[in-house]
Amino acid sequence: MVDYSKKMAIKTLLQSKESMQVTIGGWAEHLVHKGKICFLTVRDSTGKIQVTAIKTKVAESLWNTMISLKNETVVWIVGELKINPQAPGGKEILPTKVEVLNPIHAPVPVDISGKTPMDEGTVYAFRELTIRMPKVKLPFEVKGIVAQATREFFTKRGFTEIFTPSIVATATEGGATMFPIKFFDQDAFLAQSAQFYKQAAITAHEKVFGILPSFRMEKSRTRKHVAEFWQIECEAAFNDHITIMQVLEDLTTFVVNQTIKKAKDLLEQLDAHPKKLTGKFPRIAFKEAKELCTTFDLPDSVDFNSDFTSPEETALSHHFKTPFFITDWPVSTRGIYYRVNDDDPTISNSFDLLAPKGFVELCTGGQRVHEYDKMVEVVKAQGFSLKSYEWYLNLFKYGMPPHAGFGLGIERLVWWICELDTIKQAIMFPRTVDILRP
Amino acid sequence: MVDYSKKMAIKTLLQSKESMQVTIGGWAEHLVHKGKICFLTVRDSTGKIQVTAIKTKVAESLWNTMISLKNETVVWIVGELKINPQAPGGKEILPTKVEVLNPIHAPVPVDISGKTPMDEGTVYAFRELTIRMPKVKLPFEVKGIVAQATREFFTKRGFTEIFTPSIVATATEGGATMFPIKFFDQDAFLAQSAQFYKQAAITAHEKVFGILPSFRMEKSRTRKHVAEFWQIECEAAFNDHITIMQVLEDLTTFVVNQTIKKAKDLLEQLDAHPKKLTGKFPRIAFKEAKELCTTFDLPDSVDFNSDFTSPEETALSHHFKTPFFITDWPVSTRGIYYRVNDDDPTISNSFDLLAPKGFVELCTGGQRVHEYDKMVEVVKAQGFSLKSYEWYLNLFKYGMPPHAGFGLGIERLVWWICELDTIKQAIMFPRTVDILRP
Numbered sequence: 009m010v011d012y013s014k015k016m017a018i019k020t021l022l023q024s025k026e027s028m029q030v031t032i033g034g035w036a037e038h039l040v041h042k043g044k045i046c047f048l049t050v051r052d053s054t055g056k057i058q059v060t061a062i063k064t065k066v067a068e069s070l071w072n073t074m075i076s077l078k079n080e081t082v083v084w085i086v087g088e089l090k091i092n093p094q095a096p097g098g099k100e101i102l103p104t105k106v107e108v109l110n111p112i113h114a115p116v117p118v119d120i121s122g123k124t125p126m127d128e129g130t131v132y133a134f135r136e137l138t139i140r141m142p143k144v145k146l147p148f149e150v151k152g153i154v155a156q157a158t159r160e161f162f163t164k165r166g167f168t169e170i171f172t173p174s175i176v177a178t179a180t181e182g183g184a185t186m187f188p189i190k191f192f193d194q195d196a197f198l199a200q201s202a203q204f205y206k207q208a209a210i211t212a213h214e215k216v217f218g219i220l221p222s223f224r225m226e227k228s229r230t231r232k233h234v235a236e237f238w239q240i241e242c243e244a245a246f247n248d249h250i251t252i253m254q255v256l257e258d259l260t261t262f263v264v265n266q267t268i269k270k271a272k273d274l275l276e277q278l279d280a281h282p283k284k285l286t287g288k289f290p291r292i293a294f295k296e297a298k299e300l301c302t303t304f305d306l307p308d309s310v311d312f313n314s315d316f317t318s319p320e321e322t323a324l325s326h327h328f329k330t331p332f333f334i335t336d337w338p339v340s341t342r343g344i345y346y347r348v349n350d351d352d353p354t355i356s357n358s359f360d361l362l363a364p365k366g367f368v369e370l371c372t373g374g375q376r377v378h379e380y381d382k383m384v385e386v387v388k389a390q391g392f393s394l395k396s397y398e399w400y401l402n403l404f405k406y407g408m409p410p411h412a413g414f415g416l417g418i419e420r421l422v423w424w425i426c427e428l429d430t431i432k433q434a435i436m437f438p439r440t441v442d443i444l445r446p
Numbered sequence: 447m448v449d450y451s452k453k454m455a456i457k458t459l460l461q462s463k464e465s466m467q468v469t470i471g472g473w474a475e476h477l478v479h480k481g482k483i484c485f486l487t488v489r490d491s492t493g494k495i496q497v498t499a500i501k502t503k504v505a506e507s508l509w510n511t512m513i514s515l516k517n518e519t520v521v522w523i524v525g526e527l528k529i530n531p532q533a534p535g536g537k538e539i540l541p542t543k544v545e546v547l548n549p550i551h552a553p554v555p556v557d558i559s560g561k562t563p564m565d566e567g568t569v570y571a572f573r574e575l576t577i578r579m580p581k582v583k584l585p586f587e588v589k590g591i592v593a594q595a596t597r598e599f600f601t602k603r604g605f606t607e608i609f610t611p612s613i614v615a616t617a618t619e620g621g622a623t624m625f626p627i628k629f630f631d632q633d634a635f636l637a638q639s640a641q642f643y644k645q646a647a648i649t650a651h652e653k654v655f656g657i658l659p660s661f662r663m664e665k666s667r668t669r670k671h672v673a674e675f676w677q678i679e680c681e682a683a684f685n686d687h688i689t690i691m692q693v694l695e696d697l698t699t700f701v702v703n704q705t706i707k708k709a710k711d712l713l714e715q716l717d718a719h720p721k722k723l724t725g726k727f728p729r730i731a732f733k734e735a736k737e738l739c740t741t742f743d744l745p746d747s748v749d750f751n752s753d754f755t756s757p758e759e760t761a762l763s764h765h766f767k768t769p770f771f772i773t774d775w776p777v778s779t780r781g782i783y784y785r786v787n788d789d790d791p792t793i794s795n796s797f798d799l800l801a802p803k804g805f806v807e808l809c810t811g812g813q814r815v816h817e818y819d820k821m822v823e824v825v826k827a828q829g830f831s832l833k834s835y836e837w838y839l840n841l842f843k844y845g846m847p848p849h850a851g852f853g854l855g856i857e858r859l860v861w862w863i864c865e866l867d868t869i870k871q872a873i874m875f876p877r878t879v880d881i882l883r884p
Contacts, residue, residue, distance in 0.1 A: 009788075010848075012684045017604075033684045035845055053606075053652035053683075080845035113818045113843045136646050136837045137844060145650040152607035156597065166455075168491075169590035173875045174612060174659055175625070175636075175674055177882050187613070189627045189636070191673070192663065192879050198613075198627070205875060208574050208884065212583040212874075214491040221612055221659065225630065235629070236613055245491075246450045246471045350447075380551045399574045399884035405551045406575060407473055407518035410448075436650075437611045437643060441630050444615050446646065446837035 010084055010109065019054035021089050022097045030089045030101060032057070033109065035140070036077040037121055046074050049096075049121075050083060051140075058100045059085055060092075066103065073106045080120060080140075082110040132432070136446045139436060146278050147434050150271045151422045155219055157266035158240050158418070161259050167242070168213035172205035172220055174198055178400055185224040187235075198223035201415055203345075204400050206243040207376065210411055211403060214245040219418060227441050231430035232368050234419070236439040242373075243413030249347075249357040249375040252412035253291075253333060256361060256373060259416075260331055261285040267425055280427040285330060289361070293336040297324060315341050321362070321369065328364045335359045344386050347375040361416075363424040370421060373414025380404040448522055448547065457492035459527050460535045468527045468539060470495070471547065473578070474515040475559055484512050487534075487559075488521060489578075496538045497523055498530075504541065511544045518558060518578075520548040570870070574884045577874060584716050585864045585872050588709045592860055593657055595704035596678050599697050605680070606651035610643035610658055612636055616838055623662040625673075636661035639853055641783075642838050644681040645814065648849055649841060652683040657856060665879050669868035670806050672857070674877040680811075681851030687785075687795040687813040690850035691729075691771060694799060694811060697854075698769055699723040705863055718865040723768060727799070731774040735762060753779050759800070759807065766802045773797045782824050785813040799854075801862040808859060811852025818842040 014031040021030055034052035041047075044063040049056050061074045077083065087103035118126060118134045122141050131138050138144050159169065175191055176199045186197040199205075202220045209216040218241050226233040242259075244252060264285050268275065275282065292300070301310045304323040316324065316334075324334075335358075339348055342356040349355040358374025377383050383404040387397045394401065422434040432438040437446055452469040459468055472490035479485075482501040487494050499512045515521065525541035556564060556572045560579050569576050576582050597607065613629055614637045624635040637643075640658045647654040656679050664671040680697075682690060702723050706713065713720065730738070739748045742761040754762065754772075762772075773796075777786055780794040787793040796812025815821050821842040825835045832839065860872040870876040875884055 012686065012689055012848075015684050033847065053650065082845045082847045109848055110816055110818075110846055112845050116844050134840075136649075136840050139646065139650040148608065149606055149651065151609065155607055156601060159594065159597070163594060168587055169593055170586065170874060171589065171676055173674055173877055175661070175877050175882070178884075187627055187629065189625055191625065191877070191882050192665070194882050196882055204884075208577065209874065211575075212491065212577040213587065223613070227630070236611055238609055246453050248450065251450055378548055380548075402572075402574050404548075406554045407520045407550050408548055409471065409520045410450075410547055436608060436647065439611055439613050439629070444613070444629050444632050444634055446616075446642075 010107070017054040018050070018052045018057045021057060021101075022055055022099055024089060024099065025091075027091060028089050029086075031084070031086045032101070033082070033084045035120075036079060036081040036083050038079065039075070039077050041075045046071070048074060048077060050085065050101075051120075055097075057097060058095045059087065059103050059106075060095070060100045061103055061106075070103060070106050073108065074103070077106075077108070078112050078115070080112050080116045081108055083107065084109050132438070132443055135437060142277060144433075146274045147422055147426045147428060148436050150267060150274050150278075150426050151418065151434060153267050153271045153274075154263055154418060154422055154425065157263040157270070158219060158259065159217075160266070161262045162217040162242070165215070165255075167215040167217045167244070168209075170202075170206065170209045170213070170216045170218045172199070172202040172209075172218065172241075174221055174223070176204075178204060178397060185226060187223050187225050200224055201239060202241045203415070206241050206413065207408075207411070208400075208403055210243050210245040211408065214409075216244070217242045222415075229441060231432075232420075234431055234435060234438050234440050237431075237435070238418045240416040240418050240421070241413070242416075243411060245409040245411045247375075247412040248410065249335075249359060249373070249412055252373060252375070252414060253335075253359055256371060256414055256416070257287055257289050257331075257333075260289075260361065260370075261287045263421070264425060275426070278426050280425065282425045282427070283330070289330055290328060290332040291335050291359075292332060294334055294338060294341070295336070297334050300324065300327065313338070313340065322366050325362050325364055325366050325368075328362070331361055331363055331370065333359050333361055342374075344389060345376055347377050357412075361414075363420075367424045368420060370424065371414050371416040373412065375410070375412040378404065378408045378410050380408075448545070455492040456488070456490045456495045459495060459539075460493055460537055462527060462537065463529075465529060466527050467524075469522070469524045470539070471520070471522045473558075474517060474519040474521050476517065477513070477515050479513045484509070486512060486515060488523065488539075489558075493535075495535060496533045497525065497541050497544075498533070498538045499541055499544075508541060508544050511546065512541070515544075515546070516550050516553070518550050518554045519546055521545065522547050570876070570881055573875060580715060582871075584712045585860055585866060586874050588705060588712050588716075588864050589856065589860045589872060591705050591709045591712075592701055592856060592863065595701040595708070596657060596697065596856070597655075598704070599700045600655040600680070603653070603693075605653040605655045605682075606647075608640075608644065608647045608651070608654045608656045610637070610640040610647075610656065610679075612659055612661070614642075616642060616835060623664060625661050625663050638662055639677060640679045641853070644679050644851065645846075645849070646838075646841055648681050648683040649846065652847075654682075655680045660853075667879060669870075670858075672869055672873060672876050672878050675869075675873070676856045678854040678856050678859070679851070680854075681849060683847040683849045685813075685850040686848065687773075687797060687811070687850055690811060690813070690852060691773075691797055694809060694852055694854070695725055695727050695771075698727075698799065698808075698859075699725045701859070702863060713864070716864050718863065720863045720865070721768070727768055728766060728770040729773055730770060732772055732776060732779070733774070735772050738762065738765065751776070751778065760804050763800050763802055763806075764804050766800070769799055769801055769808065771797050771799055780812075782827060783814055785815050795850075799852075801858075805862045806858060808862065809852050809854040811850065813848070813850040816842065816846045816848050818846075
């Protein structure tokens with residue numbers, strides 16, 4: 009019987025200053041067998057180390073096991089850790105025991121070591137195997153750290169964590185991107201966001217957050233579209249677009265700085281170099297941002313009456329060194345759930361947060377409509393039946409406080425922090441119009 | 447314009463030792479107006495306080511606003527906090543400003559104060575309103591604290607937090623409880639658990655956890671069945687049923703003790719009195735547990751060849767003072783994903799964790815099959831096609847380490863800790879065969 013409690017992380021061994029008896033468990037990643045010497049690279053979730061056997065110095069059975077190891081075989085190795093400046097990482101293990109915990113049953117169809125170039129199609133076609141590759145899995149580890157920092161931020165500020173349903177009967181974002189489902193004998197669909205439920209939750213808890221799944225039937229094949237993603241959802245009673253923008257700025261600053269600190273190692277391995285933030289994100293009004301766009305070299309002329317085009321957004325993003333807000337959106341360009349400004353009825357109390365350096369929009373948010381009459385108009389204007397929105401309208405009918413909030417895609421945040429190429433790289437098992445498996 | 451930053455939590459005011467100028471925002475919960483004096487109870491998410499106006503001492507407009515306030519109107523009140531032993535909570539506010547932030551548009555159909563008895567049907571029929579009631583919402587706040595303690599435990603132990611897909615093409619628990627969905631032009635369904643994906647994740651990260659959604663088309667109308675719930679999912683490479691049972695014992699102990707500490711106030715309000723745990727949960731083999739059952743006064747005779755009946759489970763639960771494990775389950779009573787014991791092939795390396803005092807099973811877990819050949823047999827025995835399980839089988843074909851794990855329903859944990867009547871009370875917007883709205 010193997011005593012699993014004896015297992016040591018390879019990362020720890022690589023940091024050791026002296027020789028010692030060690031036990032490791034992991035995957036045989038690469039074997040080089042030259043005459044009487046054999047080098048085996050063993051990988052665990054924390055790193056890689058060389059195991060070196062010399063035929064004349066080890067038991068015959070150990071030697072025979074070593075030289076017949078196939079890539080990705082699960083091994084359990086006991087031996088002596090030696091400092092050896094010639095070995096990768098400056099350390100090697102001289103084994104006294106090599107045990108196969110699980111053999112493989114065919115040659116592995118992809119090169120987990122990452123030495124063989126691999127096209128994007130292969131990365132996702134064999135996703136269940138390619139997630140073992142350090143470059144592939146590191147963003148998921150960063151994502152865990154981002155999630156923890158996010159929750160730490162909100163918890164310290166007295167927000168209540170909520171869990172909202174994914175099976176819903178009320179559309180939040182219009183019908184085109186809904187995944188329909190049969191819920192027993194009723195028609196339902198998957199939640200496009202937690203919007204309605206977090207708004208309901210503030211009538212109980214006032215300030216709420218959650219990292220919650222969203223589902224959208226996005227047919228676009230772009231680097232930013234997936235069908236299933238997780239959003240950092242925030243909603244707060246007795247807040248407006250100005251106060252919630254500050255929450256978002258503080259959150260982004262805290263999360264990025266915590267991640268830089270806690271994921272230092274991971275970010276280095278990813279060759280990502282996010283900059284520490286100091287808050288004070290530039291805030292630029294929609295009109296000013298459009299004026300700025302006229303100074304860029306862009307393919308089309310700037311239209312002040314519609315949302316930013318993709319080239320405008322990218323050019324603006326390159327213009328800034330830190331995340332920045334675009335505020336004061338014309339009502340005509342924004343969702344009608346946002347509250348219209350009291351002083352200027354052409355302006356919606358909403359904002360976008362964009363990342364610098366050509367990355368995409370991170371977050372949209374703002375102050376919401378809280379008046380019952382206005383919300384009835386909103387529902388009607390969407391062409392929805394008042395009956396099916398009855399429960400949602402009840403929130404507004406029976407005392408909805410003024411409130412504001414935002415939804416920040418955690419995969420977008422990880423994409424930006426890790427400097428990835430597409431959002432899919434921030435998702436272990438992404439779902440797109442083309443990908444349903446694994 | 448209201449300056450939301452001035453808002454003070456009612457809970458803080460109730461703890462104050464002296465008079466001071468205060469600003470609150472919240473809901474008008476109850477108004478008593480007798481001649482020249484008017485008492486208004488205002489509720490925010492943290493508590494309730496009395497606002498007292500005497501007609502001769504306040505402005506006429508303030509008086510008129512006060513006496514016309516309907517229940518659940520959203521109000522903003524500025525005034526002086528006074529110590530008054532005769533007021534509920536020993537404090538009251540003498541208002542200098544009362545502003546209506548949002549009026550109501552019809553009498554509220556339920557009594558949020560909780561003074562009027564309410565049947566269970568009404569609680570869920572008006573869920574969007576009843577979540578404002580302290581007794582209803584407190585378990586959700588406890589749930590947030592349980593979730594944080596859970597993540598703190600796993601993070602400290604070096605587990606990686608994972609996010610798994612809810613839209614899947616591969617069944618984990620058999621077809622009867624699957625919610626089918628159309629994913630673009632393909633057939634898919636909602637994940638019954640994160641089982642397959644957390645198993646995949648250990649080949650990248652070794653030790654993983656997540657609090658993740660599960661969907662089951664449960665047609666039963668019982669106090670423990672819902673169609674959508676969240677599980678504390680844990681899976682660890684290089685672990686077996688013995689080592690993972692210890693992780694579960696340590697987790698349960700940490701989470702319960704942290705919750706007792708951090709949610710002291712909430713648990714008191716719920717009149718729940720969970721006991722601090724010291725670990726060392728009793729471990730009783732299936733056969734012994736059945737023998738114990740023969741000593742109880744039960745309606746039916748004890749069958750040693752099948753799972754525990756509901757009365758047996760309840761009686762066993764009443765027998766113990768702390769959570770306890772049932773181990774050494776006969777292979778015939780358990781899922782075939784569990785690994786068969788090396789020393790005794792009639793025993794499955796799995797366990798259940800049960801709560802004491804008549805509460806239900808909290809968690810099932812154990813060591814999983816890791817050998818490719820055995821997993822092929824398992825998939826065939828379920829009647830599934832090898833083709834549709836190809837990606838999952840690849841995990842085992844190409845080096846799956848020995849591993850173990852468990853899934854612990856967070857709502858069951860909250861149900862037990864908060865001493866609730868049904869699992870629905872631990873879910874803000876539950877989904878059952880009868881409930882799809884709100």
